[in-house]
Amino acid sequence: MAEAARAALGGGRKLEAVERLTGGTTKGVYRLTMNDATTAVAYLWQESENYWPAAEGDGDLTDPFSPGVGLDLFEASHARLASLGLRVPEVHLVDRDRTHYPADLAIVEDFPGEDLMDLFNRDPRAAEPTMARLADALAAMRRHRAPSFGKVAQIDKGGRSKAASCEEAALEFALRCLAGAASRDRRIADTRGRLEERLRELAAAVRPRAEYSVVHGELGLDHVLVDRDGNPVVIDFEELLYFDVEWEHVFLRLRHSEEQYRPLVVEDLDEDRLALYKLTQHLSLTAGPLRLLDGDFPDRAFMQGIAEHHLNQALALVSGC
Structure with missing residues (x-):
């Protein structure tokens, strides 16, 4: 080194x-x-x-x-x-x-010091200018139009995704996550049929659209550093996508408190896409941590806590079905 x-x-x-x-x-x-x-x-x-x-x-x-x-x-x-x-x-x-x-x-x-999550939690008022600039950054990402959806690294070299639409790709992903989670947790296995039925209902309700924005996908405030001028610095972006902007905002809502998310709220999001992507991300954030726990990830209690929270949230979304 x-x-x-x-x-x-x-x-x-x-x-x-x-x-x-x-x-x-x-x-x-x-x-x-x-x-x-x-x-x-x-x-x-x-x-x-x-x-x-x-x-x-x-x-x-x-x-x-x-x-x-x-x-x-x-x-x-x-x-x-x-x-x-x-x-x-x-x-x-x-x-x-x-x-x-x-x-x-x-x-x-390098950007030593607090990330934006820590700054916001310590002093929300001091974080306001950086949050406003982050909202501007998200707006620039939303305005961009890509020719197709998928990984930025794939589309920018002229490639395509194998699914026909964002919602089809999300449904396939959700079903994989459901299968993975069901193989590792009995509660998901016992509810698998209802969860799959609900996923297919939500996907069927989505109306066709072909507007592909730039989406980070895991944009927690802990993935935003702050430079000396108070600018937000985005990191951990390797999975950057061209995708529905609703995918970004579902994660922002799941990851943050209402107070933290408020400066980033936008209008005119598609409610049907939000509903599909919400259940999909809860299943992803159940299956992913459980898969990590198959290996030697060191902070096992932390990862188990993430899986448990999102498992319960996913089950709550079908509790009345």
Whole structure:
């Protein structure tokens, strides 16, 4: 790592410390501190840093919801967000040839200090300007129109998704999540028929539409850093999609309190898409954590808590059916 750090930051600097940062499930994230106190962040994509047990369909770029890992997704997503005027970390070094380290590696700008979630929770008033700029960023993402839906890395190179529509892709994903969760939890297994029936009803109610915006997909305020000028800096964007804007806002609502979400609220969202994507994401956030727990993810109580919460929310959506 010392050689990569010197190549990225130059100036005769030497690497003094490496600190692992928490939170990642698909890549290693490390803060690099040089001997002159300059810092940067290293992203490492290697098998030992990926906590997800392998599953059929992983890495299928024609499926918007297939887990994708690596530099190609990072670079394509970084380029798209930057083209829309969003603040993203400056890239100091990309090493796909493994010249400096025996894994795919990117070294990027560091933003020490609070993320936007911590800032908001500590002082909502102080967070207001950054939240307003984040709302502007989301508006720019929504205004963009892509020629098709799917992973940005797939569509921007001229590819397509295998599903016929966003709602069809979401239904297929939801049914996979339902099967995965049912295989790991008896409560989902016992309710599988009702959940599948409800998913198909919700999908059938969605009216055709072909407006594909840029969607982060997991835009929690903890995935937004804050620079010295108070600008929001979007991170963890490798799964960036062209998709229905409702997908973004379902996650924003699920992830945040009403007070946190209020500055980001938008009008004219499609209620039928919101309903389908809400149940889909509850099932995803049940099945995903349960799958992670098949492996060696270290914070098991935290992940189990996520699965339990969303399992109960999914069951509540069919309790009257």
